[in-house]
């Protein structure tokens with residue numbers, strides 16, 4: 055049987071297997087309070103990112119929902135890119151905010167700081183950059199903007215576990231930074247997410263997040279508790295956390311492997327536009343721009359290479375359906391293709407991907 059080269063593939067071994075077995079046999083599978091492996095994962099991730107606090111949740115979407123809920127964004131504007139997974143925008147709607155979509159930079163496909171500056175109004179409360187594909191956004195520019203206008207920065211770091219910006223891990227910069235540990239991500243769990251905190255009110259925010267991730271329960275003493283505010287069922291379970299602990303231990307190693315593949319793609323893939331090479335990027339995604347996307351994807355599929363599209367612009371989705379034009383986003387998203395990039399690729403796989411991409415891709 056011919057091997058199928060998968061677009062995403064978690065990097066796992068017996069360590070994850072043993073960790074799951076341990077949880078299974080402990081009969082302690084989850085807790086609303088977040089104990090055992092969940093606390094351990096939070097502590098390890100805090101140390102890894104050098105952030106002030108970390109609160110684990112059960113998805114990246116939940117992380118964004120709760121992080122935005124820390125700041126009162128009701129009827130306020132939140133600036134974000136349209137080239138992202140829909141959760142980035144949905145999280146604003148969940149909190150009663152107004153998404154303001156701006157364009158991305160052609161080189162990195164990360165949100166364009168100049169476009170952000172032009173979009174700021176008296177009603178802007180938050181800038182929500184996405185580290186697209188794992189490429190760090192221009193956080194220095196956003197910090198300047200945030201100080202000048204007293205605006206918060208909440209980062210969508212769903213692709214950026216282990217990404218660095220100016221020699222510091224993503225997770226240690228913005229007021230709140232939201233990670234996803236969906237199975238396709240470079241730190242994979244069955245489902246998971248996390249919010250790291252760096253701004254002011256850290257202890258207060260941590261308590262609020264811990265309460266909101268468990269249906270608003272606070273003030274718990276023994277079996278007694280109270281609920282002062284609404285919350286959700288967003289806590290991380292013990293299996294996910296146990297897998298996450300093992301994944302975190304190998305994250306730098308697996309990102310190094312991703313970078314070495316990205317370096318080869320950068321050098322050997324001959325398309326005119328592709329994600330730039332930098333040692334800072336996690337390379338959760340490796341994107342290229344092709345003019346014959348349908349044909350290219352079909353031919354790759356026929357040759358057992360899975361490819362993907364990340365993403366269709368959110369502002370054009372039926373739910374949002376905004377009449378604005380975001381030139382770079384719209385033009386790029388029609389031609390974007392993601393190629394497989396993960397530590398399970400063999401040298402032979404990588405050579406095959408490069409060869410067939412060069413054969414089938416049209417500029």
Ligand SMILES: Cc1ncc(COP(=O)(O)O)c(C=O)c1O
Nearest residue numbers: 113114115139141212234235236
């Ligand atoms: C950019 C971005 N934001 C948010 C999310 C949401 O994460 P999750 O799928 O863990 O809810 C994802 C994941 O798919 C994503 O890619």
